[in-house]
Amino acid sequence: MDKEPVFQKVYEYLDNRIKRGDWKEHEKIPSVRKLGEELGVHRLTVLKAYQRLKEQHKLYVKDKSGYFVHPGASYSFSDMDDPIVTSFIYKSHLSEIHRIPVKYQFSYSLIDPNLLPNHYFSEHMKEVFDLNPKVLSTYSTIQGDNDVREALAQYFNKKYQFHLAADDLLITSGSQQAIDILSRIFIQRGDVVLMERPTYSAAIDIFRQQGAKIVTIDIHPYGYDLNQVEAFMKNYKPRIFYMNPTFHNPTGYTVPTNQRKELVDLAEKYKCFLLEDDPFNDIYFHDLPPKPLFSYDTSGYVLYIRSFSKYIAPGLRIAVLCTRPSIMKHVITVKSLTDNGTPLLNQKMFLHYFSSARLQQHIEKLRIALHIRKEIMEEELATTNWNWISPNGGLNLWIQLPDTLEMETLLATSLDHSISFVPGSICDPTKDTKSWIRLSYSYIKEQMIREGIQKLLVLSNQIENR
Numbered sequence: 163m164d165k166e167p168v169f170q171k172v173y174e175y176l177d178n179r180i181k182r183g184d185w186k187e188h189e190k191i192p193s194v195r196k197l198g199e200e201l202g203v204h205r206l207t208v209l210k211a212y213q214r215l216k217e218q219h220k221l222y223v224k225d226k227s228g229y230f231v232h233p234g235a236s237y238s239f240s241d242m243d244d245p246i247v248t249s250f251i252y253k254s255h256l257s258e259i260h261r262i263p264v265k266y267q268f269s270y271s272l273i274d275p276n277l278l279p280n281h282y283f284s285e286h287m288k289e290v291f292d293l294n295p296k297v298l299s300t301y302s303t304i305q306g307d308n309d310v311r312e313a314l315a316q317y318f319n320k321k322y323q324f325h326l327a328a329d330d331l332l333i334t335s336g337s338q339q340a341i342d343i344l345s346r347i348f349i350q351r352g353d354v355v356l357m358e359r360p361t362y363s364a365a366i367d368i369f370r371q372q373g374a375k376i377v378t379i380d381i382h383p384y385g386y387d388l389n390q391v392e393a394f395m396k397n398y399k400p401r402i403f404y405m406n407p408t409f410h411n412p413t414g415y416t417v418p419t420n421q422r423k424e425l426v427d428l429a430e431k432y433k434c435f436l437l438e439d440d441p442f443n444d445i446y447f448h449d450l451p452p453k454p455l456f457s458y459d460t461s462g463y464v465l466y467i468r469s470f471s472k473y474i475a476p477g478l479r480i481a482v483l484c485t486r487p488s489i490m491k492h493v494i495t496v497k498s499l500t501d502n503g504t505p506l507l508n509q510k511m512f513l514h515y516f517s518s519a520r521l522q523q524h525i526e527k528l529r530i531a532l533h534i535r536k537e538i539m540e541e542e543l544a545t546t547n548w549n550w551i552s553p554n555g556g557l558n559l560w561i562q563l564p565d566t567l568e569m570e571t572l573l574a575t576s577l578d579h580s581i582s583f584v585p586g587s588i589c590d591p592t593k594d595t596k597s598w599i600r601l602s603y604s605y606i607k608e609q610m611i612r613e614g615i616q617k618l619l620v621l622s623n624q625i626e627n628r
């Protein structure tokens with residue numbers, strides 16, 4: 163990345179500042195000499211960048227008195243897009259649905275607490291204190307406990323051939339924090355972020371809050387349309403493509419191996435970072451999923467996030483972000499501003515479990531339990547004309563309702579009868595996904611799944627026959 167010519171860097175720097183509106187329309191920008199001095203680059207390089215921007219009608223020259231910002235060169239924001247306004251009015255619709263207490267909980271994409279290793283943690287708490295007597299009297303390092311990073315690096319290297327050293331990892335308080343840290347580093351107001359449609363709704367909220375313009379790529383059971391990905395990277399010059407390519411939330415789809423290598427090549431070609439969010443990789447029902455995109459990356463354009471909330475302990479808030487040293491230094495700075503390090507006790511508890519033989523047995527049992535729950539939900543839905551692709555892993559069914567059934571009506575009626583699910587529109591940055599819903603099979607017990615789906619179908623029939 164550092165091989166990028168100085169001219170290109172100066173040009174992109176100026177282009178971004180103009181887009182962001184750092185200088186107003188018709189405002190004079192700094193002279194070539196002044197900017198050259200400020201940036202520590204040759205005047206001719208700055209001049210070349212100014213001329214390129216002039217050719218692109220982003221700057222104009224007036225009476226030899228300098229360069230001025232062309233009208234229309236900066237992004238214009240509608241009220242809804244304006245991060246300053248939206249920071250007050252933007253609501254997380256998902257957390258609103260989760261706040262409603264219901265008996266049949268199909269909206270949580272979380273694992274039933276009864277399936278998680280609660281006993282292990284309570285039995286071994288004392289041991290963790292014996293091994294680390296000062297665990298609560300010290301801060302963790304900002305990057306995260308060295309033993310934890312070492313253990314995770316070895317695990318990733320062995321399992322996926324990642325070639326990581328412990329210093330290429332940073333422990334975050336959940337993967338949501340990792341997404342937030344990266345968005346603060348990469349995204350300035352007006353920058354473009356590519357996102358799958360549908361996608362993980364909290365990521366939409368994070369990028370919006372940062373002022374990003376979101377462009378969507380549809381995710382299909384076979385992956386993406388790579389021609390479209392390339393065209394979007396070329397035309398919109400996104401900073402980041404946020405993706406969840408393995409047992410994707412909400413669809414359960416997995417991007418196939420052949421596309422993974424090509425995506426990494428495209429990322430390098432168009433200098434667009436791929437943010438690979440991978441919390442469900444271990445939750446497969448049949449075959450192992452393809453290797454993460456990160457294992458194909460040789461140039462540092464893939465940023466890898468793995469959360470352990472889904473199958474170890476959401477309450478520990480442990481996730482890890484893997485990246486190359488040039489990015490890591492910025493990640494450490496932002497993490498230090500955010501919380502100065504993830505609590506050491508949580509990291510040590512995690513490590514104790516992660517290094518134990520119990521982990522493998524637990525995951526194997528968990529996969530079977532989730533597979534059974536998925537099949538029960540599918541069995542109950544089998545009599546309907548609802549459409550879905552049966553997922554090979556993950557926690558959700560992504561379902562298309564028939565035209566005769568209005569999703570908003572079904573949601574309102576279901577909530578009245580203590581049943582919740584996620585409306586597809588929440589997972590769509592464009593809000594166009596109107597007839598889809600996400601039903602999670604991971605949170606409630608088998609019998610409750612049966613009962614809840616049967617009740618949901620009675621309600622849906624009533625709505626259709628009104």
Ligand SMILES: Cc1ncc(COP(=O)(O)O)c(C=O)c1O
Nearest residue numbers: 336337338362406411469471481
């Ligand atoms: C795709 C995806 N990323 C990130 C998260 C958040 O994980 P964490 O609990 O580690 O913040 C979720 C949770 O549902 C998710 O589905």
